Amino acid sequence: MKYKYILPVMIAAGVLFAFVRVLQPVPEPITEETWDAVEKVMSKEAWASEPVIVHPVWEHSAFQRFRNHILTMGKPTSKGIFAYPRVWMVIARGAGNTGYLEETHKLTYDQKIGEVRLQRWEKPEVENLVFDFFSNVRQAKVRLFDKKGKTRACNNYRNLHWVCPVRDWNKVGQSTVQVKGEWQSAVWQHPLAQWTTEARFENVPMDAFIKGQYALADAAINKLPRGSKVSFRVLVNDKVVGDFSTANKKGWKDFQIDTSEFKGIRATVLFQTSTSRDAMRHFCWRASVMSDDKKSSEKNKTADEKADSAQPSGEVK
C-alpha cells in the first residue's frame, strides 16, 4: 500500500513546483544607480580593456556599460577570456554557476554594491603584466608591404578588425577561433602571399620579455593539412627579436622573447606574418609584455603614470 503514495505525492509536489516556477515574474533589471556605482569602483580599480563577465547572461542593462572593457555575458564561450591575468565579474540575482574562474584565477576582490556583487579574479602572473597586445589591437597600425617596397595601409576598422585592401579576408583584429577543439580569443592575422602583413604597436612600455602564443586555427589544418608555413616575426624598434614558423599541427605554440635590452623604454613593436601560399592560413597570435619581477612592474607603473596622455588606452596603469 505504501508504494501507492509515491506517484501521487511526487506528481503533486511537481505540480506545485511547476506552478510556482512558471508564474515567476519577469526579473527586474539592475538599477542605473547600481551600475553607476559599479562603474565608479571599476574606474578606480580596473585597467582598461580588462574583461568584465556579467551574470546572469540575460542582464540586458549591462550592454551599454563598461565601454572600455571587453564585456562577456555569462560564462565565456571563448576560452581566451580565461587567459587574461585579471578578470572582473558582476553577479546579480538570477546568476547561476559563477565559480568556474576558480580553476584558473584567484578571488582578490569581492564587494557588494547595491543589488550586485563585484568581484576581481587574478592570475598569479598579473603582477608581471605590463602591456597586452590583444586588448590593444585597435591601437595598432596595420599595413601590407612587399619586397619591392610597395605599401598598402589597412586603415578600415570594421567588426573588430583592420581590413586590408588587397583581399577582404586579409585582416588583423580580435577574433574567436577554434584551436585544438577549443574556442579561443586571439589576434587574427591571416598572411597574404607576396605581401607581409604587419601590426605595429607604438609607444609600448617595454620590460623583461614578450610572452605569447601563436597557432593555426583547426579549420586551416583540417582543410589543408599540407598548407604553406606561415612566418611570424616580432620586431622591437625594427630589430628582429623573434622569428617563428608554423608547422601544420593543431594547438598553441608558446614563445618567450627576451627584451631586457629595451627594459624601461617605450618602443615600437611589430608583428609580421607572411607566407608563400596563403590558402587556409588562418593564423592567430596573442602576446603580452611581461616583467620578470614584481618590483620592475611597480617601477613601470610609476613611470607610466607619469607618461604623457598619448599612451595606448589599454596600458596597465
Place this chain on the structure above:
Amino acid sequence: MLTLTEGKGFMRTRLAYLLFGLLIVGGHLAILFATVDNMGLTDDDDFYVPAGVEQADYFAKMVTKAVKGDFSYIDHKKIANSFRIEHRHPGVAKSMMGLTYLIFNRILGWYDKMDAARIGIMLFAVWIVYMIFRMGWEIFGARVGIFASLAFILLPRSFFHSHVGTLDIAVTATYLSIIYYCWRAQRGHWIYIILTGVMYGVAMATKLNAPFAILPMLLFWAYRWRQVSVLGENAPMTRKRIIWIILSVGTLSLPVFFILWPWLWVDTVDRFIEYVRFHMNHYGILLLYLGDIYNDPFAPWHAPFVYTGVATPFVTLLLGLSGFFIALRSLNPLYLLRFPGGLDEKRDFALLFAVNAFICIGVVAFPNNPKYGGVKLWQPMFPFFVLLAGYAFDIMLDHLGDIAKLGERAKKIAFPVALALCLTPAFIGMMRNYPDLLTYFNELAGNLPGAAEMGMERQYYDQCYKSYIEYWNSQEQWKSIVVSYEPNQHEYQRTYPWYQRMGKLRKDVRFAGPDRARFMILTHERRWPRYPDILQEYRNRKEIYTHSIWGVPLYTIYDLKPEEDRKKPPKPRDDKAVRKPGAAIESLRKQQTLRSRIKDHKAEPVKNPGQKQAEKGKK
C-alpha cells in the same frame, strides 16, 4: 479496450470516444491553422518548401504523362532537373508540402506559397495527435488518450515544429504510424499487416531516423513470440501473424521507399550509397550546451537527454519518466519467462513505447553524430513519451483513488481536475513564450532565464520573428531600410524576403553588410563563436529596440547611423528612378542646376546607373 468508465453502455462510450477524438484532433487542426502566421519561418522552410514544390511539380507532371502512357519523365535529366534544390533526404515530407501547396495555393488560392506548403506538415502533426489519441484510449483507456494527446499539443517546441516546413514532424508521424499499424495488425484486419510494411517504407522515405523502428519492433515480436509459448491461446497474436507482419515489412518497405523517392530511380546504387555516406559523415552544426560551443567534436551523448529534460514541461517530464520506469519493470527476466498474471496489454505496450522512446533519442545521442537544433532531431520520441506520461497519469489517478478511497463520482471529478492541474503549467509556460516557442524551457531549468544562464541555446534554427516584422512595419519614419543581421545574415537574408513576397513585411527593408547598413540586428545566439566579438563591437551603438521574452533579450536592433535622421530625406534610389523615366530626368535636372551654380565647374555631370546603361545600350 474502448471504455470511458467501466460498466457503462457501449454506445455512450463510443459517443464519448468520437466526441473527444473530434474535439481534440479538430481543435488541434484549428489551432495549428490559427497560429501558422505567428510561427516564424526557419532556415529549413526556405530550403525544403521550394524543394517540395519542385518535387510535387515533378510528380504531377510524371503521373499525368504516365496515365497517358508517356513515361518520358522517368528520365535521368528530368529527375536531375526536378531535384536540384534538395536530394540529400528522401521525398515524402517534401512531396506532402508540395501537394498541399498545389491544393491550397495553386488550385484553391486560399494560402500563400509558404503557408500552403506548411499545411502539409501541420497535417502530419494532426495525424500524430490522432494516433496518440487512438492508441492511448484503446490500449490504456480514455484518461490516457485524452491526457497524452493534450500533453503532446502542449509541448511548446513540438507545437512550433508542427508548423515548420521540414522533415522532423513528418518523420515523427511516419515513425509513429509504423508502431500504430504494428499495433493494429496484431489482431485486426489483414490489411493492417500490409499497411505495416507499406508504412515502414513510407517512414524510410521520410527521414533517416525511421528505419531504426525495426529494433523495437523486432524486440516486440520476440516478446509476443514468447507470450505464445507461455500463454498459448490467450496470447494477443499468433506466430503466423508475426511471420506475416515480418514478411510484409521485409518485402514491401524497400519497394515503397524507392517508389516514393524518384531521385533513386536512376543511378540507384550510386545514389543510395551517396545518401548513406552523406548521413554517416554529416557536417557539424553549432550547439551551445551548458555554456560550451560544440561543432567538431560533436556534443557529448548526454546533450539530447539534458535538452529534453529542460525543454519538456516539468509535469509532463515527471509523468513521462515515471511511465518510462514503470514500463521497464516488464524487462524483469522473471516476468518475461512466465508472464505471471496473464496477458496485460497495458504493460506490454508501455514497454513497447518505452523502448521506442529510448531508441528515438538514443540514435541521436549515442553514435558520433552532430547534435543540434534543440530537441528537433529526436521529435519521434515525444509521442511515445506523452503516451508513457499518460500511462503514469492513469496509474497515479488509480493510486489516488485507492488512497483517498474515492467513490465513483469523486473519481469522475478527479480526472478533469488532475488533467487541468498537470497541464496548466505547460500551457502557461507556452503562452509566456508565445510565439517564439523555440525559446521555451521548463520550470526545472528556471524557465527561459534559468536555462539561458545555464548556458543553453535561447534560440536556434535561424528563426524569423513576428515581432521583427511588426516592428519594421510600424516604423514609418524610415524609408529604404538597410539592415545587417548578425551573426548569421547568410540565413536570414533568405528567409525574411519570404514575408515581403507574401506582403507581410514592407518591401523597402533590405539586407547589406554591416558597413553599408543603417541598422544592425544582433540575435543573442551565443552558439556563434563570433557573437561576443560582435556584441562587443556594436553594443555601444544606439539601441532602438530589443525583443525580450521573460526579460531575456532575443535580438537587439542598433541604429548604426542615427546622424542620417538629421540629414535631408534620402533621394529615391537610382534603380527606382530608372523605372519612372520622369523622375529620373527630374533628378538629373536638379543635379545639373546645382552644378551650373558652381563656378569653374568643368567636370562631367555624375551619371546615374540608368543613364550609363542607356549609353552602353546605344554603343
